[in-house]
Amino acid sequence: MLLTFRSIDYCNSVKNIEQSLSDLHQRIVSAAGRYDRDPDHIKLIAVSKRQPEQAIRTARAAGQIDFGENYLQEAVAKIETLADPDLCWHFIGPLQSNKTRPVAEHFDWVHSVDRDRVARRLNEQRPPGQPPLNVCIQVNISSEASKSGINLSDLQSLADNVADLPHLRLRGLMALPAPSQDFDAQRAAFRQLRLALEALNRSGHELDTLSMGTSTDLDAAIAEGATLVRIGTALFGPRPD
Numbered sequence: 001m002l003l004t005f006r007s008i009d010y011c012n013s014v015k016n017i018e019q020s021l022s023d024l025h026q027r028i029v030s031a032a033g034r035y036d037r038d039p040d041h042i043k044l045i046a047v048s049k050r051q052p053e054q055a056i057r058t059a060r061a062a063g064q065i066d067f068g069e070n071y072l073q074e075a076v077a078k079i080e081t082l083a084d085p086d087l088c089w090h091f092i093g094p095l096q097s098n099k100t101r102p103v104a105e106h107f108d109w110v111h112s113v114d115r116d117r118v119a120r121r122l123n124e125q126r127p128p129g130q131p132p133l134n135v136c137i138q139v140n141i142s143s144e145a146s147k148s149g150i151n152l153s154d155l156q157s158l159a160d161n162v163a164d165l166p167h168l169r170l171r172g173l174m175a176l177p178a179p180s181q182d183f184d185a186q187r188a189a190f191r192q193l194r195l196a197l198e199a200l201n202r203s204g205h206e207l208d209t210l211s212m213g214t215s216t217d218l219d220a221a222i223a224e225g226a227t228l229v230r231i232g233t234a235l236f237g238p239r240p241d
């Protein structure tokens with residue numbers, strides 16, 4: 001009896017992830033159409049933190065390649081168990097400078113660099129023979145709410161320093177603004193990140209990435225130029241505790 005129920009649950013969750021993935025692609029295409037964006041320039045990162053490996057396998061089977069993780073131990077265990085060279089792994093969680101090595105060794109991207117010391121250690125610890133680690137600098141665009149991210153006033157000098165590190169490739173900026181239900185407020189926050197990226201590019205950088213937008217503010221992020229959107233609950237459902 002129990003077995004039957006389990007397999008029904010399992011089939012449902014496979015269907016749900018496939019369906020949600022297809023709904024999300026539709027949502028991205030439709031937002032891109034509304035805001036005059038090329039949908040091919042908007043990539044979905046499936047945020048699989050606290051989700052079981054089976055959920056990642058299901059999304060993978062439905063064509064999803066990019067996955068985002070926040071918790072290092074959990075992430076490294078999944079990366080090693082799945083051992084799938086085609087997957088692209090993004091570290092998106094807070095990063096302390098004494099925890100950089102597993103990120104340098106196991107990930108393709110890190111979105112949460114907000115200090116020189118973290119950048120320098122990632123650069124030193126990137127294993128020889130691996131391509132440069134793709135980096136986004138996390139910016140704190142709604143100061144009170146979040147402890148992560150550099151302030152806008154300190155961004156230029158961090159970006160200049162990161163760009164000089166040979167084993168890192170500075171790609172752009174990331175933000176996780178304070179949650180808001182108001183579309184215009186969501187847009188205003190993301191606009192600050194876009195303007196910061198444009199200012200860096202005017203100063204000589206060649207950044208191509210705005211990592212912004214989650215399940216609840218995806219459309220506003222696309223309106224303001226997101227190139228990577230990081231979606232968890234709208235794809236996998238609520239996270240298990």
Ligand SMILES: *Cc1c(COP(=O)(O)O)cnc(C)c1O
Nearest residue numbers: 047092176214215230231232233
């Ligand atoms: C958890 C998380 C997400 C995904 O949020 P959802 O609301 O589940 O879509 C995106 N970005 C970061 C940095 C996160 O920690």
